[in-house]
Amino acid sequence: MQFSKKRLLIILLVSGILTALALLSASQTVLMRSLRDRPGGFWEMARYEIIIWQVWGLFVPFIFWASKKYPLERRVMFRNLLFHIPVSVAVVLLYFTIYIGYDQAFFSFYTHPKWSFWKCMLIYIASKFHWNFITYWGILGVMNTFEYQRKFKERELKAIQLESQLFQSQLQALKMQLHPHFLFNTLHTIASMVRQEEKKEAVEMLTGLSELLRMALEQGQKQKIPLKEEMDFVNTYLAIEQVRFKDRLQLDIAIAANTLDALVPSLLLQPLVENAIKHGLAKKLLAKVLKIQAEQKEGQLRIQIFNEGGILADDWQIQDLPGLGIQNTYQRLKQLYPEVHQFSLKNHENGVLVDISIPVEVK
Secondary structure, three states: OOOHHHHHHHHHHHHHHHHHHHHHHHHHHHHHHHHHHOOHHHHHHHHHHHHHHHHHHHHHHHHHHHHHHHOOOOOHHHHHHHHHHHHHHHHHHHHHHHHHHHHHHHHHOOOOOOOOOOHHHHHHHHHHHHHHHHHHHHHHHHHHHHHHHHHHHHHHHHHHHHHHHHHHHHHHHHHHHHHHHHHHHHHHHHHHHHOOOOOHHHHHHHHHHHHHHHHHHOOOOEEEEEEHHHHHHHHHHHHHHHHHHHHHOOEEEEEHHHHOOOOEEEOOOOHHHHHHHOOOOOOOOOOOOEEEEEEEEOEEEEEEEEEEEEOOOOOOOOHHOOHHHHHHHHHHHHOOOOOOOOEEEEEEOOEEEEEEEOOEEEE
């Protein structure tokens, strides 16, 4: 419904502009003819001009298509001008062909019935080419303005959606941290340490839990953060889990130095690491290894997370995976890096590998 209203508005606007140009052209013609002692009625001339100017309406669908296919945007301006300049000339000449037939058949205001087509065409080119050339670009400008507004609103909507998804990621992370099972296990581990008089370790774990909550709240205020900050958060989370799992959690973290300043979506890795532990390592006693790697190559930041255990089914779909963390991460990457990112989740050796690639971006 909105599209129909918008289209009707464009048609009415273009028609109004064409009518205004027709009246301006009619007044100019009447004035010019009166100076040559060939006076003519304004309204008769206006009716003639309005009809012929509205012929431009036949070209509006084509110009609408051309404005979408070859928009006048800065990044492709030169290339698309090479399309529109010759096409605008061709459209004007086609318009003149219709104009000549119309004029000779009904009015003979500008031509004589006995004149050849090419003589008429030369007269029209000499007297009316510039006006009609400008008309093509005027219609194109109107179309581009509406298209720019549409894209602007689309970007606004996308920004709102990204903020919503960021909030969901933050909420998901907090839910993990405040989840009764997670807190029970963490507090139970702390209680055991106290009973065994491992007071130093208990204090460290309590401090880690407090730091984890604080960092989650701080990160949730930003859309993108340096990879170093994201890894600080992940390492704090892993420090708590490592106390719980002890020797059952073997970490292999290799983050290249030239990737630390690269920006990544806030809370990108934590849901993936949580998923690797919860649905991989925690469910198989023999599963121990969790690897996190990051490297920069050819302008792309590549991050891999591997965990033993938790083999995926052959016919798995991302929407079928347990938890919202992976699904939300997948959707955020699609919106933040449309068509310039990679996200894969697959069985690898005796576990599951998450492979992410995004453009390198530094603050």
